[in-house]
Amino acid sequence: MTLTNIDTIQYLRHAPILCKCSVQDLSRLIPFIEEHHLKAQDVLFRAEDKADKLFIPVNGTFQLLSGKRRIDDVSQGFVGEEAALDIDQYSLTCVAATNATALSIDTSAINKIKPANPFLEKGLYQSLVTHYVYKKNFLGREPTIDKDAELLAEGAQAQVLIGWILAIALPIVVALITARPSFEISESIQQFLTIFSAALVLWTFDLVAAFIPAVIIIFSLLVLDVAPSNIVLSGFSSSSFFLALSIFALGAVLSDSGLTYRIVLIILKAVPQSQFSYSLTLFLIGLFLTPVLPSANGRTQLVTPLMIDMVDALQLKTTGKGSTRLGFAAFSGATFMSFLFLSSKPINFVLVGLLPSQVRERFSLPYWTLAALAAGAVAIAGYLIISSLLFRNEEPTTLSRENLQSQIDILGPMNNSEWMAFVSIAIWLSGNEYAEVVKAMSLKRWFHY
Missing domain, CATH: 2.60.120.10 (Jelly Rolls)
Known part of the structure; x- marks a missing residue:
């Protein structure tokens, strides 16, 4: 059967x-x-x-x-x-x-x-x-794996103990050294170095979650009045902070919902079965996001889950040329083509503002792309040539379309998490595009006056 x-x-x-x-x-x-x-x-x-x-x-x-x-x-x-x-x-x-x-x-x-x-x-x-009747060791030999696990556990406990000792002792040493009159270090800098040394140990030995030392630093600076609160907390009020926070949140939503894996399976089934086709697809996805999302880091963050799932689905070696080619394609599409679209970088609007007034009005969103098209064509051709020459390999990428369809079937219809991720990314991208259009109009009006 x-x-x-x-x-x-x-x-x-x-x-x-x-x-x-x-x-x-x-x-x-x-x-x-x-x-x-x-x-x-x-x-x-x-x-x-x-x-x-x-x-x-x-x-x-x-x-x-x-x-x-x-x-x-x-x-x-x-x-x-x-x-x-x-x-x-x-x-x-x-x-x-x-x-x-x-x-x-x-x-x-x-x-x-x-x-x-x-x-x-x-x-x-x-x-x-449960396969074994007798209570003796189920491998029929000495439990070496258990001994190895015990040794690893003892080593981890020793590392944690050393870390906490250093987290307590190092700040005291730093405070005593920096307080010496010969160094002529101000009191606020002494306090900051003492706080930072404790946080550095917590990060180095991974004693707590990564965000906790940062919170300790901020809280300590505020309590000890090392710097004004508007300076200490200034980063949390910037648009860059909220943009980065939203990008990481969207990346987590996309990965956890499974939407990126579904998209990868559909792509793998639709495009021709070759590394060239798969890498070109990732490049084009990054290129599509370039005019929509004005942050190269944000575009990279969104394309990365697709690339990781594609490497996994193609069963490529993570350190091989095949997976490196896909990573290069994703990074190139998301970053190198920023000059092709006016809305891909805030600095592009500043450059338009520096142009003579009789030229400035011509550079609308479509005209910028038209003017950069020749350079864009050369850059894309260069990417294709370099990718083909540098990442030649013989790793098999032929996938069974029957298996791909089975993988899609086992996923079933899109669930609520995937729909929420899809709607979230659509709203976020459209909101960023609207913000860039408003910013472009404001900059043009400012330079005009």
């Missing part, structure tokens, strides 16, 4: 433990799933074989053997859990007791979704332990 894509999707959605994962994470597993058909007494894997696949029984019964002794019969759940638990070898032999079918998931795919699903490791450990 050959399983259809719909059957595979249903088994993933109803498999124990995996059913708790998001549909986006289940979709990421599709390219790494294989189907195995076995006859009675066929071996699925042997003890001490490399543990590289987690198996899900679909029908039939599998026997787990230690030598010739039968340990457990499994007809549902999992076998080969070692592959998902960073254990190098299978501890038992798995044999089909009857004609049977199983799905396998590659270890690399499981490892990719484990950080977002911490319950996976605990659940698979419990599943592995």
